[in-house]
Amino acid sequence: xxxxxxxxxxxxxxxxxxxxxxxxxxxxxxxxxxxxxxxxxxxxxxxxxxxxxxxxxxxxxxxxxxxxxxxxxxxxxxxxxxxxxxxxxxxxxxxxxxxxxxxxxxxxxxxxxxxxxxxxxxxxxxxxxxxxxxxx
Amino acid sequence: xxxxxxxxxxxxxxxxxxxxxxxxxxxxxxxxxxxxxxxxxxxxxxxxxxxxxxxxxxxxxxxxxxxxxxxxxxxxxxxxxxxxxxxxxxxxxxxxxxxxxxxxxxxxxxxxxxxxxxxxxxxxxxxxxxxxxxxxxxxxxxxxxxxxxxxxxxxxxxxxxxxxxxxxxxxxxxxxxxxxxxxxxxxxxxxxxxxxxxxxxxxxxxxxxxxxxxxxxxxxxxxxxxxxxxxxxxxxxxxxxxxxxxxxxxxxxxxxxxxxxxxxxxxx
Numbered sequence: 001x002x003x004x005x006x007x008x009x010x011x012x013x014x015x016x017x018x019x020x021x022x023x024x025x026x027x028x029x030x031x032x033x034x035x036x037x038x039x040x041x042x043x044x045x046x047x048x049x050x051x052x053x054x055x056x057x058x059x060x061x062x063x064x065x066x067x068x069x070x071x072x073x074x075x076x077x078x079x080x081x082x083x084x085x086x087x088x089x090x091x092x093x094x095x096x097x098x099x100x101x102x103x104x105x106x107x108x109x110x111x112x113x114x115x116x117x118x119x120x121x122x123x124x125x126x127x128x129x130x131x132x133x134x135x136x
Numbered sequence: 137x138x139x140x141x142x143x144x145x146x147x148x149x150x151x152x153x154x155x156x157x158x159x160x161x162x163x164x165x166x167x168x169x170x171x172x173x174x175x176x177x178x179x180x181x182x183x184x185x186x187x188x189x190x191x192x193x194x195x196x197x198x199x200x201x202x203x204x205x206x207x208x209x210x211x212x213x214x215x216x217x218x219x220x221x222x223x224x225x226x227x228x229x230x231x232x233x234x235x236x237x238x239x240x241x242x243x244x245x246x247x248x249x250x251x252x253x254x255x256x257x258x259x260x261x262x263x264x265x266x267x268x269x270x271x272x273x274x275x276x277x278x279x280x281x282x283x284x285x286x287x288x289x290x291x292x293x294x295x296x297x298x299x300x301x302x303x304x305x306x307x308x309x310x311x312x313x314x315x316x317x318x319x320x321x322x323x324x325x326x327x328x329x330x331x332x333x334x335x336x337x338x339x340x341x342x343x344x345x346x347x348x349x350x351x352x353x354x355x356x357x358x359x360x361x362x363x364x365x366x367x368x369x370x371x372x373x374x375x376x377x378x379x380x381x382x383x384x385x386x387x388x389x390x391x392x393x394x395x396x397x398x399x400x401x402x403x404x
Contacts, residue, residue, distance in 0.1 A: 005235035006276045010165030017164055078262075098253035101237060102272045104265045105250065108257035118260050126268070130159040134138050 003101060004041055007128050008048035012063065014130060020060040027063045029134040035125040036073035037086055037103040039096055073125030077112035084113055086125065103127055162275035166303050169236075169274060172281040174404045177338060178211070178300050181312045183322040184291035187343035190374060191312050192288035193221050194393040195400070197385050200244040202401060204283040207239070210249035212290040213269045214259050219251050223379040226251045236278040243381045248277050266295040274303060283404045293329065301333050308403065309337045310365065315350035327360040338400055339363035343389075344370045366396040 015030050032049075034040050046068060053063040073086035089110060091099075098105045103126050107118050170176060179192040189212070196208040210218040219226050222242060229240040230252055239248040250259065250269060261269065279285060289296050300307055309330065313323040323340070330337060342353045345367035357364040368389040377383040384390060 003233055003276060010161035010275055013168060014159055014161040014164040101276060102253055102269055104261060104269045105253045107261055108254040108259045128161065130161055132138050
């Protein structure tokens, strides 16, 4: 899966934009939260992040490293209030692949195990966010 | 020093609004993805059933006929139908992964829809989820350089419309209406909203016209200083041509679009 490159590009661009607007020239570490639902290949993501952070891609800010933090995906039914873990569901590979691109498509394939409703929310673990950056 | 980006204050760059989760990197990616597109045209109307999908598809087909590099994005996330109108089999034509998602071409149109991922399953979504899908799709889709990207929007003035206003640099919408009062009043609200946001439409298209352009439609265009692009006749052949792009392209409605397509091509 090479969709990770698109996400890595988005992360690097965002950090660069943020840091340069704040007058930060060097970022020691970027902490990125990885929601389970998007099934990111962390090895590829990390490789892509490091590659894209090298010159000449990033000119304004020097990013030294990244830390990827997993976030478990929790779903909650809006009808009956039932809460469950995404990883407990048995979903086929096609669904997982679709969720990798657009996590919300699980609403087409997943129902509340308790009341069978498709009206549920992803409480956490949806996608990729930049949680924080460390500077000197 | 650790900067928690969810708590960042005083940082007003539109592209990087902090959320409870942190910074959403997709918004920056969207600007980059769309930067090499000359003209982004959402096809809009708050009223349902006026022919937005038809107009979006015909615009795409006719632009492609003229040799323009065209993309079409179905932004009707919970009920995508543009692929059905064009007759594209979404089970057989899938986007290609290449450091993002490259949409397949159909009738020389780069075509993107959520239907690739959900098929014929219902996709009921709350507003925040719709917003997430739009951001995800815009962030990962690689259009490369296009002359024009058309977007087929659902009715209403909800997340899709607000995302257009929030995420796109300079959208140039085509507004679709019929001559009936309900549609005209709805479209007036849209024109007002666009005006308030400094968005200048390419123009207004009247659909299901019974003859010449309706005077009420023309008056509305004049009131909001928006160009009247043309009237598409009420055309029984459109219904019979659904799912067949070549046939759709030969309908009277398509000919009416062809008559004003050069007006739009001038904007590239």
